Amino acid sequence: MKTEIIKSLSNNFEDHSKTTESGIEFWFARDLQQLLGYSKWDNFKKVIHKSKISCEATGNETLDHFADVGKMVKIGSGTEREIDDIMLTRYACYLIAQNGDPRKEQIAFAQNYFAIQARKFEVIEKRIKDWERLQARQKLTLSEKELSELIFEQTGNDRNFGIIRSKGDQALFGKTTQQMKNKLGVPKDRALADFLPTITIKAKDFATEITVFNAKEKGYKNER
Known part of the structure; x- marks a missing residue:
């Protein structure tokens, strides 16, 4: 993977991260869908479903990492409508990347990106x-x-x-x-x-x- 592609994807992932009032970092699934190269929401929801199963298998509470929310989006002419979305923790994003289509360049990047970020967090936590x-x-x-x-x-x-x-x-x-x-x-x-x-x-x-x-x-x- 070329350096400029890696830099671009890294910036995109960081730009789309958000933080709750209690300081928990998260991504919206609809944003992650685009970042990982999925054009259809239904296809991406299948990956999310597999990731939830992986989450449960590791002994983690699914609701702690996958929170269903509604989000208002513009549909033209100044009007808005509510769509389903999911707030994802960094761990949830990592699981989604692991369960995604490895043929996608974005998935290959995300698998390494979130694994490295998780390791960085573990190192920082241990130092603290x-x-x-x-x-x-x-x-x-x-x-x-x-x-x-x-x-x-x-x-x-x-x-x-x-x-x-x-x-x-x-x-x-x-x-x-x-x-x-x-x-x-x-x-x-x-x-x-x-x-x-x-x-x-x-x-x-x-x-x-x-x-x-x-x-x-x-x-x-x-x-x-």
């Missing part, structure tokens, strides 16, 4: 999740550092920090820190939090902040 986890982990490190310094200041012994943190883990997980590390297969020289999901890291951080608050507010002086 990794960033959120890193932020949570760094926040927990700061909270634990504050607690460690506070415990040493008020009890005169930094050994108490490990004991108190283990008791905190037991309250949070029902197991001591070491028991949790054994359960998750955490190496001896690594921290438990390095192997926890983001939401659990945040829970540990919140529990640590509560301990810091109580230690300051109530002036705790010993481990117990």
Whole structure:
């Protein structure tokens, strides 16, 4: 496929994408029909039907990706009439491309276009999740550092920090820190939090902040 054709098709697909008020990207099926080289709506609806079956087969809710809507179109002399249309998510467009006629140049392009775009989204989503986890982990490190310094200041012994943190883990997980590390297969020289999901890291951080608050507010002086 020539470079200029690829560039033209790419621009056309992006130009026809729209966004709902809640930020969900979508295409109208009537627009996609033209982009994919289908002259008859009835023929394109057959492809959509097969795509819905594919959607269900992958365990996805069809209505989440194929939403029936009505759209007003001009029919001449300034008059309009309502026609059936479908709002399609990017995933729905991908399925339609996969179920389309592979002999069509537009279909061949769309199959690769939506597959690549889906992969880009997955990469971006993973990076965001990794960033959120890193932020949570760094926040927990700061909270634990504050607690460690506070415990040493008020009890005169930094050994108490490990004991108190283990008791905190037991309250949070029902197991001591070491028991949790054994359960998750955490190496001896690594921290438990390095192997926890983001939401659990945040829970540990919140529990640590509560301990810091109580230690300051109530002036705790010993481990117990």
